[in-house]
Amino acid sequence: MYPQSLRDLTLEMSNLYSVQNKDKPLNLNMEELLVFYGVLLTSGYCTVPRRHLLWSLDDDVHNNCISNAMRRNRFDEIMASIHVVDNTKCNNDPFFKVRPIFQELNSSYKILPFSKWLSVDESMIPYYGRHGYKQFIKGKPIRYGYKVWSLASSGGYLYHMEPYAGVHTLLPETGLGQGPSVVLGLAEQAGVPGGCNFAHDNLFTTLSLIDEMTKRGYGCTGTLRQNRLFAVPFKPMGEFQKLQRGSTEVLSEGEKLLVRWRDNSVVTVASNVEDVYSEVPVKRWNKERKAYDYLQQPHIIHSYNQQMGGVDLHDLQVSRYHSTIRSKKWWWPIYAWTLHSAVVNSWLFHRDVMNGDYDLLGFQRVVAQSLLKKFGTAPKGHGRPSSMLAAVTDIHRK
Structure with missing residues (x-):
């Protein structure tokens, strides 16, 4: 789900960014990049208030799997230079910094055939900093963040996603309004075959949309x-x-x-x-x-209630064990969210196609530990011990 082409691009652009902006070669290799992914996934279920505590030797926070896979300073260097684009080739796309991620994942997610029922809805990626296309949606569980138009199966498998950027959104304009244009645009870009049924809420549904979907051979149900x-x-x-x-x-x-x-x-x-x-x-x-x-x-309402919640279900699974490692870069929440989206899709593929018996937590743990143990390199020695390791005597305590 997280294809080799995207990993190669991340490797190339991260090394390029380090040379361009820091005048220092990063010399990142594929093994270190995979360990970097493993640390991000591990932080989703082994949470600490500060990420440096993952490398601490204190008994209450020590994570042996991470500290024996990569040094803390090396992780910080990779974190500061991770990129998927060449900054010297910037264009007018507001999501230029993460556009290759959406393109690569939309292509790799098509490995699973389209289900009979598909759900169209918006996903919200939490973000509270400053950005021109940060959204505020009153009454939603996630009120502030980036809005992503999503197409998913009723079981939560995500097929296609497109970030909302106003007039710069890369979806075709149909002249029927924003909602119908999103449904028709996602169906067209994702290559949904005729005969599939779409379920969507009242943000998207119009009578003209139903007529157009009928002409294109799609089923359509919405409030x-x-x-x-x-x-x-x-x-x-x-x-x-x-x-x-x-x-x-x-x-x-x-x-x-x-x-x-x-x-x-x-x-x-x-x-x-x-x-x-x-x-x-x-x-x-x-x-x-x-x-x-x-x-x-x-029965039409009963069927709608059963098939509608696919996008919300995917968002719920992504948020369960989401990485707690944060950055001040505006695009970092999108980068982390897409990584966990690929994990959720991989788990659904493993469960439904390969008849796996892992739950999501077990699956993410297996993936993270496999990356850390297979590609990690144990340090030759540890740094300065923490002051917390000093034993407190009764004299000091009293």
């Missing part, structure tokens, strides 16, 4: 905002909200099926996947009776 219904002859919202829980309203036009359902709130879903309306039983908690009510839920 709709009230102000995008236009001339759809539904009941007024205020009148529909007064109906009892479980009430539905169904309309069909051509290959589009529009369903409005009264749950805790009113939800409207449009789809070209199902042309026949059907229902499934569900239970909802009744606060007044303090018991469950059994209602009939439209």
